[in-house]
Amino acid sequence: MSAAHSEVASGTRIKGIYAHLDCLLAGIEKLKEAGISGFQVLSPLPRHEILEAVYEGRPSPVRWWTLVGGVTGINTGLLLTSLTASQWPMINPGGKPVVALPPYAVIMFECTILFGALFTLAGLIVHCGLPGFGLDKSLQDPRVSDDKFGIAFLRASAKDLERIAAILSDTGAIEITRGDDTIYEVPNA
Amino acid sequence: MHESIDANRPDTYAAANRDIIRVLLKPNLGWAVLFIIATSMMLYGFWCEFQQLTWGLGIAGYNPPIMWGVYIVTFVFWVGIGHAGTLISAILFLVRSRWRTGVYRASEGMTVFAVMTALLFPVLHLGRAWQVYWFFPYPNQRYLWVNFKSPLMWDVFAISTYFTVSAVFFFIGLVPDLAIVRDHSTGLVKKIYSVLALGWHGTDRQWYHYMGAYGFFAALAAPLVLSVHSVVSWDFAMAVTAGWHSTIFPPYFVAGAIFSGCAMVITLLLPMTYAFKWFDYVNMWHFEHLAKMCLLTSGILTYAYGVEYFIGWYSQNPYEWGIFYWRATGEYSWAFWTMVFCNCVAPLPWYSRKLRTNPWVLFIISIFVNIGMWFERFNIVISSLAHQFDPATHAYYRISPIEYGIMIGSFGWFGFWFLLFLQTLPAIAIAEIKEMIAPPVRGATHVEAK
Numbered sequence: 260m261s262a263a264h265s266e267v268a269s270g271t272r273i274k275g276i277y278a279h280l281d282c283l284l285a286g287i288e289k290l291k292e293a294g295i296s297g298f299q300v301l302s303p304l305p306r307h308e309i310l311e312a313v314y315e316g317r318p319s320p321v322r323w324w325t326l327v328g329g330v331t332g333i334n335t336g337l338l339l340t341s342l343t344a345s346q347w348p349m350i351n352p353g354g355k356p357v358v359a360l361p362p363y364a365v366i367m368f369e370c371t372i373l374f375g376a377l378f379t380l381a382g383l384i385v386h387c388g389l390p391g392f393g394l395d396k397s398l399q400d401p402r403v404s405d406d407k408f409g410i411a412f413l414r415a416s417a418k419d420l421e422r423i424a425a426i427l428s429d430t431g432a433i434e435i436t437r438g439d440d441t442i443y444e445v446p447n448a
Numbered sequence: 449m450h451e452s453i454d455a456n457r458p459d460t461y462a463a464a465n466r467d468i469i470r471v472l473l474k475p476n477l478g479w480a481v482l483f484i485i486a487t488s489m490m491l492y493g494f495w496c497e498f499q500q501l502t503w504g505l506g507i508a509g510y511n512p513p514i515m516w517g518v519y520i521v522t523f524v525f526w527v528g529i530g531h532a533g534t535l536i537s538a539i540l541f542l543v544r545s546r547w548r549t550g551v552y553r554a555s556e557g558m559t560v561f562a563v564m565t566a567l568l569f570p571v572l573h574l575g576r577a578w579q580v581y582w583f584f585p586y587p588n589q590r591y592l593w594v595n596f597k598s599p600l601m602w603d604v605f606a607i608s609t610y611f612t613v614s615a616v617f618f619f620i621g622l623v624p625d626l627a628i629v630r631d632h633s634t635g636l637v638k639k640i641y642s643v644l645a646l647g648w649h650g651t652d653r654q655w656y657h658y659m660g661a662y663g664f665f666a667a668l669a670a671p672l673v674l675s676v677h678s679v680v681s682w683d684f685a686m687a688v689t690a691g692w693h694s695t696i697f698p699p700y701f702v703a704g705a706i707f708s709g710c711a712m713v714i715t716l717l718l719p720m721t722y723a724f725k726w727f728d729y730v731n732m733w734h735f736e737h738l739a740k741m742c743l744l745t746s747g748i749l750t751y752a753y754g755v756e757y758f759i760g761w762y763s764q765n766p767y768e769w770g771i772f773y774w775r776a777t778g779e780y781s782w783a784f785w786t787m788v789f790c791n792c793v794a795p796l797p798w799y800s801r802k803l804r805t806n807p808w809v810l811f812i813i814s815i816f817v818n819i820g821m822w823f824e825r826f827n828i829v830i831s832s833l834a835h836q837f838d839p840a841t842h843a844y845y846r847i848s849p850i851e852y853g854i855m856i857g858s859f860g861w862f863g864f865w866f867l868l869f870l871q872t873l874p875a876i877a878i879a880e881i882k883e884m885i886a887p888p889v890r891g892a893t894h895v896e897a898k
């Protein structure tokens with residue numbers, strides 16, 4: 260497939276592969292300075308420098324899922340125990356009140372943790388876009404799970420293409436692909 | 449074996465990938481022999497359970513007053529073993545302890561499989577295993593719900609929550625590493641790992657939310673380390689039975705669980721490290737920390753044993769003092785002194801650095817600790833039930849062949865899953881190992897983002 264075929268209405272794929280973390284960070288900074296956005300960074304491990312450069316310290320919204328899960332869990336634990344006991348008040352072991360909060364606190368605690376964890380898992384799946392089988396193939400680069408880094412644009416506008424390629428090249432990308440065609444490559448990098 | 453974390457660590461991310469996944473799907477003779485032994489033990493356990501289902505719980509030899517026998521002893525033992533994994537993976541993650549990295553994945557695997565094993569025992573102990581759904585609150589025509597005021601019901605919630613959270617934490621940690629295995633495999637294997645890796649490709653978006661969520665999973669799992677065995681201890685402590693009805697039980701059980709879990713990590717990881725020649729990732733530095741954890745918790749246990757006796761004597765309650773005196777001098781004194789030797793005396797050589805960095809000493813003492821911790825639960829469960837308030841009901845409990853078979857089967861079941869894990873999933877967390885390797889940089893100094 261040629262580069263022309265991979266162009267969609269809103270732009271063209273372009274990706275740079277880096278062998279060095281400092282080069283990658285320089286590439287991200289240069290792109291930001293040039294006012295170019297809409298790129299994704301590929302990395303074999305979670306480096307805090309990359310996340311700082313891209314997200315500038317903003318916390319992940321997954322934390323709200325955890326909070327909602329925890330609140331849902333503690334209420335579920337309280338309601339499950341209290342309402343079921345109220346439904347059959349003749350069961351009154353050990354002279355305890357029908358709705359006895361101290362023994363129910365254990366169930367409420369366990370439900371808080373359980374729901375908190377399950378909601379966090381749901382948040383992770385939603386925000387990470389998992390399962391990610393449908394990711395654009397330019398993001399599916401096996402070298403990235405090994406030891407390389409990458410910057411990928413899925414839909415770069417035509418006016419930015421040359422500038423992006425120049426920035427990727429200037430900051431030390433060892434390979435640049437546009438569409439499916441390699442336009443720049445450092446041998447044996 | 450090296451005695452430092454940084455000794456001989458690989459220079460590149462690719463080397464870490466290669467070293468850790470090279471052992472996957474390549475069973476050797478040693479692994480095959482162990483797998484056959486574990487599978488045989490497991491099948492023998494299944495046969496014993498089949499006999500029990502056929503002939504009833506009587507075949508397990510339960511007679512009043514001892515209606516909690518080896519099944520409950522072994523249940524508590526396996527729950528305890530399951531503690532070290534979450535302690536290492538969650539609590540040590542939150543406190544940023546470096547020695548966790550090499551050992552946490554295998555410890556987490558051990559936790560999940562140990563809790564899977566523990567979960568079998570309440571079902572086996574039921575006798576009528578097909579009525580296991582009675583454990584759970586479900587609407588029925590009689591509006592009869594489970595009793596949430598019972599510690600047994602707390603236990604159902606505690607263990608099932610612990611298993612769910614541990615399994616999720618284990619799997620989430622695995623996802624980036626499964627993507628590495630996918631990218632290094634071909635054909636059907638690649639397809640299987642592609643599904644397991646959930647389409648992970650290491651984009652900044654994936655890492656950003658992953659790291660956010662991972663911290664919360666750790667924060668949620670950390671209190672479970674303390675709560676689960678506290679709840680298990682209340683199965684006993686809430687009962688008005690001499691030798692059980694004690695407020696010291698929760699911290700005593702938690703310390704015991706961490707003690708046995710860390711010892712089991714040594715028992716499993718030491719041979720694994722030698723078999724796979726993973727000395728660059730797991731070395732004596734890690735095992736020394738595990739031995740120190742065992743020493744700390746052994747000290748807490750020894751103190752707890754002493755306090756139990758002191759309170760029994762100081763309370764001037766003849767029933768309370770009677771059970772403790774009888775444990776040390778009566779028919780079960782052999783079990784009591786085995787426990788004391790294995791848990792209080794056997795770990796003492798680890799106070800010597802020379803001995804705790806000797807692999808043979810480490811391995812042998814860890815086995816003693818595992819034995820001692822099983823006997824601790826035997827002492828608590830059996831001796832108290834055998835020697836209750838009315839002397840006319842005093843009895844002596846003998847483990848039946850079916851109980852032996854099911855207990856052996858549980859070790860086989862655990863070994864079966866753990867050995868499968870070693871062959872199919874990365875037993876060392878590759879992505880986290882990479883975080884400890886200096887990143888490749890072209891410039892003379894490390895460049896931070898502005």
